[in-house]
Amino acid sequence: MTTGDGAAPAEAAFTLWVDADAAPRDVKEIVFRAAKRLELTTVLVANHRLSTPANNPWVTAVLVRHGPDVADHYIAERADPGDLAVTADIPLAAVLVEAGVQVIDPRGEEYTKENVRERLSIRDFMDSLRSTGVETGGPSAYSDADKRSVFAAFFLHEQQTVVGPAIENAVRQFDWPAMKWLALQPNVVFAYFRPGERLKFSNFANQAERVERGLVALDMAAAVGFAAVQAALAQYGELPAAFLADSRSHFAQLRQSLLKTA
Secondary structure, eight states: OEETTSOOOOOOSOOEEEETTSOOHHHHHHHHHHHHHHTOOEEEEESSOOOOOTTOTTEEEEEOOSSTTHHHHHHHHHOOTTOEEEOSOHHHHHHHHHTTOEEEOTTSOEEOHHHHHHHHHHHHHHHHHHHTTOOOOOOOOOOHHHHHHHHHHHHHHHIIIIIHHHHHHHHHHOOOHHHHHHHTSOEEOOTTSOTTOOEEOSOTTOHHHHHHHHHHHHHHHHHHOHHHHHHHHTTOOOOOHHHHHOHHHHHHHHHHHHHHHO
16 A cells, blocks of 8 residues: 555556546456456555455555545546546546546446536536435446446457557567468367357457457356456466467477477
């Protein structure tokens, strides 16, 4: 835990900011999983003490002093263009969007320069109604559809800013046409998939296809439970850099090593 006067978070591909005073627990869980998977600097800002997950050094919590909009000001002063923020506070969202920060609400809907103005007008109108004693009601209960929308928003941002550029770079380096063709049309099977389930890709380099398949994988994960998913994914590693840099030589060396041990 740091204070509002603490040092700025370490630099990363982008920083994820969470206006945590009113963020639902389910949103925080999605944030924690994304931070660990992407090794993404994630900052929760609130005027009350927050607990952060164990064994996840990418998530920090900032405690600011009590007062109107103190947490909002902290985020607005530190978020950079290209960062991602989660907030239900519409005035804060308007400031961040104007500064080039991508902003979503806790139900996964993205704020844009166009819709944030409309939301501000509606908010002000509802405030005026409440000031006259009119009961306007509260937000609806947080649903599984809301959780899916939040995941989809995170996943899209991840594909645009982290995964997409990495895949484009890998494809450029991969100079074996036949193997590249095969690699871009995988059948993906995770350990938590049920027998016979798989994700078939026609072009893995296509961002829209990866997002669509990713949401299918999310639905499969929800069906088996995320605890089982985390345990399964912990078994996976990464392809060595030598494979992408010179796949022919990599396979030749692998073949030689296998022959020596045969």
